[in-house]
Amino acid sequence: SWILSVYHDSFPPQNTSLCGCDKCLKEYDPWFSELMNASPEPFLAMKSNISQDTFTWWKGIQFEKRSFSYYNTTVERIFQVFPPSPDFAESSPDHCRTCAVVGNFGNLNGSRYGPLIDFHDIVIRMNHGRTKGFEKDVGTKTTHHVMYPQSSTNLDNTTHLVLFPFKISDLQWLLKSLTQGIIIQHKSDTYTVVILSPAFMKYVHFVWLKNKGHYPSTGFLTLILSMHMCDEVSVFGFGADRAGNWNHYYEILKNQRLRTGNHHGNLEYELIQELYQRQKISFFRGW
Numbered sequence: 282s283w284i285l286s287v288y289h290d291s292f293p294p295q296n297t298s299l300c301g302c303d304k305c306l307k308e309y310d311p312w313f314s315e316l317m318n319a320s321p322e323p324f325l326a327m328k329s330n331i332s333q334d335t336f337t338w339w340k341g342i343q344f345e346k347r348s349f350s351y352y353n354t355t356v357e358r359i360f361q362v363f364p365p366s367p368d369f370a371e372s373s374p375d376h377c378r379t380c381a382v383v384g385n386f387g388n389l390n391g392s393r394y395g396p397l398i399d400f401h402d403i404v405i406r407m408n409h410g411r412t413k414g415f416e417k418d419v420g421t422k423t424t425h426h427v428m429y430p431q432s433s434t435n436l437d438n439t440t441h442l443v444l445f446p447f448k449i450s451d452l453q454w455l456l457k458s459l460t461q462g463i464i465i466q467h468k469s470d471t472y473t474v475v476i477l478s479p480a481f482m483k484y485v486h487f488v489w490l491k492n493k494g495h496y497p498s499t500g501f502l503t504l505i506l507s508m509h510m511c512d513e514v515s516v517f518g519f520g521a522d523r524a525g526n527w528n529h530y531y532e533i534l535k536n537q538r539l540r541t542g543n544h545h546g547n548l549e550y551e552l553i554q555e556l557y558q559r560q561k562i563s564f565f566r567g568w
């Protein structure tokens with residue numbers, strides 16, 4: 282500690298550091314800071330409520346027919362079953378929160394990124410992304426798994442479920458799964474569930490994608506979300522493989538043209554490249 286205090290005396294802290302990493306995501310950049318500052322709270326919490334505007338937009342993404350008050354009641358019931366989302370650690374000069382966002386694309390096949398991915402504090406996977414049998418390329422750690430009912434997989438008790446609800450029945454599915462212990466074996470671990478707010482989806486759609494496409498893809502939403510959770514973000518498994526195919530690393534897709542569906546894949550990819558060029562994220566191509 283003597284050495285430490287001498288060190289501090291000779292090099293007084295600059296106090297400009299926003300986080301403990303070499304480079305912090307929140308460092309000012311006019312384009313980026315404007316986009317980030319427009320964000321609402323990413324996760325639903327007991328008291329966070331969405332506006333009529335947000336509900337109306339959200340209702341349109343998967344043609345929800347039921348009313349705002351039905352939505353309200355469902356959300357209330359969820360928070361009767363499990364406690365509100367835990368707050369994520371704020372950025373502070375004392376620590377460096379690192380995120381790996383792991384997409385499912387074929388460019389991970391043969392990448393040997395496993396150890397590099399596992400080295401991050403937070404490892405976010407999505408949908409059918411799996412590690413068993415692919416450890417060398419994708420790693421073994423999953424702290425957060427993003428899913429919606431149609432893409433759900435069983436999680437172990439060290440993984441947070443991050444539900445992306447695209448309609449009211451997705452929220453009802455969560456209620457049912459939690460009470461029946463389907464997706465998470467240990468009922469007492471219900472605090473490990475967080476729900477993306479419709480307000481965050483709308484923010485990504487309007488602020489980042491300028492209202493293009495039907496609604497943002499799960500991958501893009503996850504990437505923007507990770508920038509709210511971490512000081513440093515590394516992106517893996519986004520984009521085509523070496524041959525220009527859009528397979529998953531764990532399966533060859535029969536219909537390659539289905540790849541972006543309702544989403545504006547090109548615009549999302551351009552924004553990811555822009556984030557990379559501005560050194561806001563690290564982007565690992567896989568070759």
Ligand SMILES: *[C@@H]1O[C@H](CO)[C@@H](O)[C@H](O)[C@H]1NC(C)=O
Nearest residue numbers: 294295296297298299373374
């Ligand atoms: C240094 O940062 C801390 C918190 O980050 C702040 O409370 C304090 O006022 C800052 N000190 C100076 C001299 O700017």
Ligand SMILES: *[C@@H]1O[C@H](CO)[C@@H](O)[C@H](O)[C@H]1NC(C)=O
Nearest residue numbers: 329330331348349350351353
């Ligand atoms: C739903 O809840 C929000 C927030 O509590 C409230 O502002 C809104 O009026 C409610 N809407 C309906 C139709 O119950």
Ligand SMILES: *[C@@H]1O[C@H](CO)[C@@H](O)[C@H](O)[C@H]1NC(C)=O
Nearest residue numbers: 437438439466467468469470
């Ligand atoms: C998590 O699951 C493992 C194996 O299934 C079990 O041994 C361990 O006790 C569980 N941990 C908690 C906190 O429930």
Ligand SMILES: *[C@@H]1O[C@H](CO)[C@@H](O)[C@H](O)[C@H]1NC(C)=O
Nearest residue numbers: 387390528529530531532533
């Ligand atoms: C992964 O790469 C190997 C070797 O190139 C190849 O044989 C296999 O088909 C690939 N898997 C997928 C799902 O593309």
Ligand SMILES: CC(=O)N[C@H]1CO[C@H](CO)[C@@H](O)[C@@H]1O
Nearest residue numbers: 322327328329330331332333
């Ligand atoms: C956290 C939050 O968004 N609270 C809002 C809930 O709704 C009321 C009225 O609709 C607003 O006044 C709050 O700001």
